[in-house]
Amino acid sequence: MESEQVFKAVADHHRRHLLDSLAQADGQTLTQLCASMPMSRIGVMKHLNILEQAGLITTRKVGREKLHFLNPAPLHNVDAWLTGYRRLWNERMDRLEDLINRTQASEQPKEQNDAET
Amino acid sequence: MPKRNLVAVPNQHSIIATCFFNAPRDLIFKVMNDPETIPEWWGPRVLTTVVDKMEPWSGGSWRYVVSNTKGDEWAFHGVYHTIEAPLQTVLTYEYEGLPGKVSLETTTYEDQEGGTLLTTTSVFQSVEDRDDMMQSDMQEGGNETMDRLEELLTSMQVRS
Numbered sequence: 001m002e003s004e005q006v007f008k009a010v011a012d013h014h015r016r017h018l019l020d021s022l023a024q025a026d027g028q029t030l031t032q033l034c035a036s037m038p039m040s041r042i043g044v045m046k047h048l049n050i051l052e053q054a055g056l057i058t059t060r061k062v063g064r065e066k067l068h069f070l071n072p073a074p075l076h077n078v079d080a081w082l083t084g085y086r087r088l089w090n091e092r093m094d095r096l097e098d099l100i101n102r103t104q105a106s107e108q109p110k111e112q113n114d115a116e117t
Numbered sequence: 118m119p120k121r122n123l124v125a126v127p128n129q130h131s132i133i134a135t136c137f138f139n140a141p142r143d144l145i146f147k148v149m150n151d152p153e154t155i156p157e158w159w160g161p162r163v164l165t166t167v168v169d170k171m172e173p174w175s176g177g178s179w180r181y182v183v184s185n186t187k188g189d190e191w192a193f194h195g196v197y198h199t200i201e202a203p204l205q206t207v208l209t210y211e212y213e214g215l216p217g218k219v220s221l222e223t224t225t226y227e228d229q230e231g232g233t234l235l236t237t238t239s240v241f242q243s244v245e246d247r248d249d250m251m252q253s254d255m256q257e258g259g260n261e262t263m264d265r266l267e268e269l270l271t272s273m274q275v276r277s
Contacts, residue, residue, distance in 0.1 A: 004128070085132070085251040086123055088161065093121060093136045095158035099148055100140045 006074045009054035014039070015047050019056060022070035029065050130247055132239045139232040146203035146226050149235075155181065173200050179208070195219070210239065218246040 010016055018033060025032075034044050048068060051057045055074045060067050123134045138145055148154040152171040160166035160183040169180040169192070180194035195209035198221075205225045211218065220241045227234040241247035 007128075085125070089123055089134055090121070091161050092158060095162065096136075096145075096148065097138065099154060099157050100138060100144060103144060103148060104140060 005054045006056065009050050009056055010075075012047070012050075015051055018044075018047060018051060019070060022057065022068060026069050027067045029067060033068060125247070125251065128244055130241045130244055132241075132247065132251070134237045134239075136235045137229070137232055138235065142203050142226045142228050142233040145233050145235060149224070150200070150202070150206065170194075173197055173206075175199060195222075212250065215246075215249060218242065218250060220246070220250070 010019070014037065017037070021033060021036060022028060030041065030045065030048070033048070034041055037044050048057065052059065056071055058069045058071050060069065121134075121136045123132070125132045148158070150173050152168045155168050155171065156166040159181060164183045164185050167182045167184070169182050171177075171179045171181075173179070175197060177197045178194065179197065180192060182190055182192045184190045192213040193210065194213065195211055197206065197208045199205065199207040203226055205223065207221065207223045210220045210222045218241065220239045222237060222239045224235065224237045227236065239247075241250065
């Protein structure tokens with residue numbers, strides 16, 4: 001299943017870091033990508049390979065350099081899967097928070113009155 | 118610790134959501150288990166939530182109907198297994214649009230410094246049921262733009 005491969009690819013924080021890095025500056029070389037990774041070149045290549053197999057990055061050879069490009073398309077399914085539920089949950093919690101604040105606000109004057117009497 | 122968190126681990130049957138409130142546990146338990154206050158927070162703001170039935174005791178049942186101004190309705194129902202004020206509730210949850218896809222929802226209310234930590238764990242009967250539910254759950258439709266990569270990646274963090 002394709003989306004499973006995508007899930008596995010983004011489940012690792014080093015690979016998410018690589019995607020973030022490409023989201024900020026697309027078309028980086030292996031050397032550039034290695035600069036911010038706490039591991040060997042071979043380790044970074046291994047992670048890039050997994051991302052490429054999941055379709056999350058594409059590569060292009062320009063002269064002797066291999067450039068890496070972010071391809072967010074496979075994330076769309078994953079995004080759609082979670083967004084609706086997350087939105088619903090967040091709204092529910094927003095409303096609950098509002099209600100609790102209102103309830104607390106209306107209870108406070110009463111407590112003050114009780115304390116005074 | 119983040120104030121809110123929603124975790125749906127790929128290939129597992131559950132969704133775990135947490136939220137921290139700067140309010141006492143008794144109050145949170147009360148507003149979340151009172152038929153008078155359910156319509157004020159349970160459904161989306163643009164829809165109307167009506168409590169058709171709510172018997173918050175062990176063996177009692179509940180049914181909420183959510184509707185829009187056009188008259189479309191979405192109904193949800195289940196049975197209370199445990200109500201242990203103000204510590205936890207355990208209930209079954211079924212969206213009537215997806216009959217048979219019943220989940221077990223456990224909510225715990227944890228007293229913490231400065232407030233209360235709410236944790237809701239929904240366990241579905243299969244990974245497919247969970248994913249169907251997440252996709253159908255009153256989703257407004259329409260595509261979100263994919264510009265918040267970071268937010269998405271954070272949400273995908275897997276707890277092992």
